[in-house]
Amino acid sequence: MIEDVITAIINAILVVLLAPLFEGIIRKVVARLQGRYGPPILQPYIDLAKLFNRTLLTKPATASDTLYSLAPVLVFATIVVVAALVPTFAARPLTLADVLVIFYLMGLVRFVYSIASFNVANPFAVVGSAREHLLTLGVEPAALLAAIIAVLSVSSPSVSWVAASIPGELPVCYWWFIPALLGFIAALLADLALPPFDVAEAEQEISEGLLAEYGGPLLGLFKLAINCRRLVLLNLLFALFLPFGMAANYTAVEVVVGFIVYILKVVVAAVILSLMVVVAARLKIHDVVKYLLYSLAFSIIAGIMYILGG
C-alpha cells in the first residue's frame, strides 16, 4: 500500500518534470525537419522559470479576482492528481480511480477553463473554450469506448482499468484490439492540442484564446498544465494498450527497466508526433469533428467485434 502511494507521487513528479522536455523535443525535431536550427531542448524550462519569477500586476477589468487566480491553480492541481493516478513506470493497481474518473476529471479541467474564459470576458477566449468542448465531444465517446473495450477484454468482468496494464496479459491477443487501438490513437491525436488539431489554442487565429489574458506565474501554471495534460494522455495510451516494460513488482531491476522503457516511449512518441506537426496544416473545427467521426467508427467496430466475439 505504502509503495503504491509512493509510486503515485513519483508518477506526478515525473510527469511535471518531463512535460516541458516533451515539448522541447517536439520543438527541436520540428525545427530540424523544417531546416531551421531550433531552440535548445531545455528552452521550455527556461521559459517557465522566467514566467514563475515574475510578479503579475494587472488583471482584466470585469474579472473576479478569486476566480482569475484560482482557475489556473485548479486546472494545474487536477491534472497533477490525474497524472498521479495514471501508471508510468510501474503497473501496480491503485484502487482509487478508474478510467472513468480520469476522463471525468478532465471534464473538471474543461469546466474551470471555460468559466475562466467567461470571467475575463474576452470573445477569443470564449471561442477557444467552445472549440475545446466541441473537440472533446468527438474525442471522448470514441476514446472512452476503446478504453472500456481494452479493459473488458483483459479483465472481464472486472472494471478496474489498471488491470489492463498488467504485463504478460497484453490485450493484443484479442482481434478487436486493433480497431480499438486505432480508435483510441485517432481520438488521442486530436486531443493533444498539437498543430493540426490545435483549434482551441490557435495562436494565429484567436491569439491563444484564454492564455492571452494571463501573465506571469498564472500563465506559467497554464502552460505547465497544458504540457502535463499531453503527457498524461500519452501515459493513458501506454497503460491501456502498450503496457510492455512496466514494473510489476518493486524490485530494483524491474523499476530501473520500467523507468528506462517509459522515457524511451515518451521520446519515441515525441519524435513521431513532431512528424505529424510538420506534415499537416491546421484543420478547421468542422474538419476536426469530421475526422473524429472516423475514430468513433473504429471504436464502434471494436465494440461490435467484442459483443459478437467476447
Added chain:
Amino acid sequence: MAIIAQTTIGMLKWVGLLGYVVACIFGVLLTRFPRSWNYIVHTVTAASSVLVVVSTLYDLVMGHKEVIVVQAPYPLSLLPPLYMVIDPLSAFMALVVSLVALYASIFAIGYVDEYYGHPGKLAVLGLCFPSFIASMILVAFAGDVISFIVLWEVMTVTSFLLVLLESERLEVRRAGVVYMAFATFSAVCLLAAFALGYVFAGDYVFAAWKNANLTPFQATLIFTLALLGFSAKAGVVPFHSWLPRAHPAAPSHVSALLSGVMVKLAMYGIVRIALDVLAPWASPSWGTVILLLGALSTFYGVALAIIQHDIKRLLAYHTIENIGIILLGIGLAISAYATENHALAVLGVIAGLFHLINHALFKSLLFLCSGTLLHQVHTRNIDEMGGLYKKLKTTAFAFLIASLGITAVPLFNGFASEWCAYNSLMLGMSNLPDPVTRFASLLSILSLSAAGVLAVYCFTKVFGVVFLGAPRSEEARHAEEEPLSMKVSYILPSALIVLLGIAPGVMVNILSTVGDNLVGKHLATVETPVLGILVNLWGTPSAYIPFVIAASIAIVAILTWAYALSKTRYTAVTEPFVSGVEYDEKVMSPTPLLYVGTLEDIMSSMYGVRKEYDRAFAVEYWVLKSVKILERPYALLARLLRRAGLPAVDLEELPEKFDDVFYAFFWYFGNVFSKLATIASKIDGIIYAFLGLIGRALSKLVAVTIRIDSAIYACLWPIGILFTRLVAVVSRVDDAIYACLRSIRTLFTKLTKVAIRIQCGSLHVYLLYIYTAFFMLLLYYVLVG
C-alpha cells in the same frame, strides 16, 4: 380509518400528511391576508415535510416493511378497502419527494410575494401546492390499482392548475393544454394497463398479481401499456414535447417539484411494475427497450438543452437527459434480473435510484436559482443577464455547486451515480447473454459519454453568461440582493450535493437494501470503505474513492495557490485583448451564440427548420388531437373556473405547429427515399465501372491470348460478350430501381399534402370510447365482481 403503525417514528409521516391538509385549509381561508397566508402555508408545509423526511428516512434505514389496509367508515365501507404499502422502495421515493418539498416551500416564502395582489391565484397556490406534495408522497405508498390511479390523477390535476397559475399569458395556456394532453394519454394507458391486469390476475391489489397465473404475453401487454403511460408522464423522448413547455410555465418553486420529483414518480412506477409486480415474467427485451429509450433521451435532451436561451426551458430539457440516465440504470437492472444476473440487477437499481435522488437535488436547486434570477432580474432570457455574481453571490455559489453536480464532475454527486451507471453498462456489455441487450449497452455508453461532454458545455455557458462578465441589460445592472428565505433554502440541497459526492458509499449502501429487497435475494454486493464506493461483485475491485482524490487536489491547489498569490499584486486593470482593436463592451462581450454557434452549425440537421423548436415526433400530433375528447366537459369546467376568478384555458388555443410537425414527418420519409435514390445511382455507377473494368481486362486477355492459342481465344470471346451484355442489362436495371425509388418519393410528397388537409377527424371519438369503457369495466369489477 384503521392505521396500525408499529413505531412512533413511523407514525410521524401520517401526522405530516395531516399537516399538508391543514396547510391546504389555511391556503384557501387566509387569501385576504397575503402576508400571513404566505408564512403560515409555507411554514406548515415545510414542517410537515420535515416530519415525513424523518419518518421515511427511519423506515428506509431500518428496512421497515408494512401493509396498511384502509377501510373507510360507512357508507363508504361498501367500497373495497385500500392498501398502503411501505417498503424500502416506496419509503425512498417518499423521502425524495418530501426532501425537495421541504426546501422548495422555504424558498416559496421569498418568492410568492409577486402574487399578493391576486387572491384567486393565492387560493389556487394554497390549495394545490400542499395537496400536490401530499398526493406525490401517497402515490409512492399506493398498493392497489384504485388508490394508485386516483392519487396519480390528483397529482396530475393539482400540477395542471399550478402550471396554469399565470394563465393570463398565452404561452402558459398553450403549455397547459399540451401538458394536459400528454397527461390524459398517460392516464388512458395506465388505466388500460391496470384494467387488463385486474381482468387477467383477478385482483386489484398489486401484491396479488405476483402469484397470479399470467401468460408471458399478458404480462408483456400490461408492461407495454404501463411503460407507455409512465413514459408520457416522465417526458421520455418520443413523448417529451410537453416537458420543456410546462415545466418553465409554472412558478419556480413548483417547477422545482415538477422537474425534480414528479417525473421521478413515473420512474418509480416503471421499477415497481417491472421489478416487483410483474417480476416473475420479466424478459430481457423489456430492459432492452428501456435502455434504447434511455440512450435516445439522454443524448436528445442535452443536445436540445444547449441551444436554449430561456434558462428554465434549458433546465427542463436537461430533465429529459437525466430521465434518460435513470432509465439506463433501470433498463439494465430489468435485463439482468430477467437473465438471473442478480448482482448486476442490484447494481442497475442502485445506479438508477442514486441518479434519481441526485437529479432531484441538483435540478430542484437549479430551478430555485432560476426562480431567484426571475424574481430579481425579471427575465428568463440569459442573453439579458450577465455579471450577476457581484449582486447575487449566494445564488451564484449555489448555482455553481448544482452545475458541478449535474455535469458529473468527480467529487460531486452526479458523477457518483453516473459512475454506477457506467459500471453497470460495462458489466452489461460483457456479461449479459443477449447480443441485442449488449449492443444497447454499448449505445448507452456512447450516448452517456457524449451527454457528459455536452452537459459541461451547456452549464459553463449558463454560468458564464448569467453570472460572469459584464451586465447586458439595465435590469441586470440594477439587480438587488436575494431575500433571506431563498438563501436559506439553498443550504440543504447544496450540502447534500457535496456530501453525497464526497461520501457516495452511504447512499449506495442504503440503496443496496432497496435493490436486495426488489431482487429478493440478499447479496454481499457492495463493500464500502470508509468514504467511497467500491463495487465488489466478482472479487476484483473497482473503486472510486472521491475523498482521497478531493483531498489530494485540495492539497496541490492550496500549495500552488499560496505561491501564485505571493506572486500577484494587482495594481491596474486591463481591457480584454482583442487583436489590437479597442475593446467595446456592448459588441464584444461574450454571448451565448458566440459560445454555441459552431455546435448549432455542426448539428443543424438535428435542430430542424426552426431552431427554437425541437423536431417533435408525430406522436405529439395524435396525442393533442385526442385530447379534444375532453373539449365539452372541459369547456363547462373552464366557464365555472373563470366565473370564480380562477385560471382556465380554452382548448381552442392549441399551438399552431402541429401541421408543421406532421408535414415534417412525411418530409423526412421523402428525404430518405431521395437519398436512397442518389445512393442507388452511385452504386449503379460503381457496378458499371467495375463490370466495364472486368470486360476490358478480359478483352485485353483475349488480345494477348490470340497470339498464344486460338482455342483459348475462342473460349474467352463469348465471356467478353457476356460481360458487355451484362453491363447493358445492369445499366437498365439501375434505371428501373432509380425510377422506382423516385416514384415512391413522389408518392410520399403527395401523401404529405393530403395529410395536411385531412383533419384526423374521428380518432378522438374512439379514444373517448376506450377511456369510458375501461373505466366502466373497472368500476364493474370492483363493485360487482
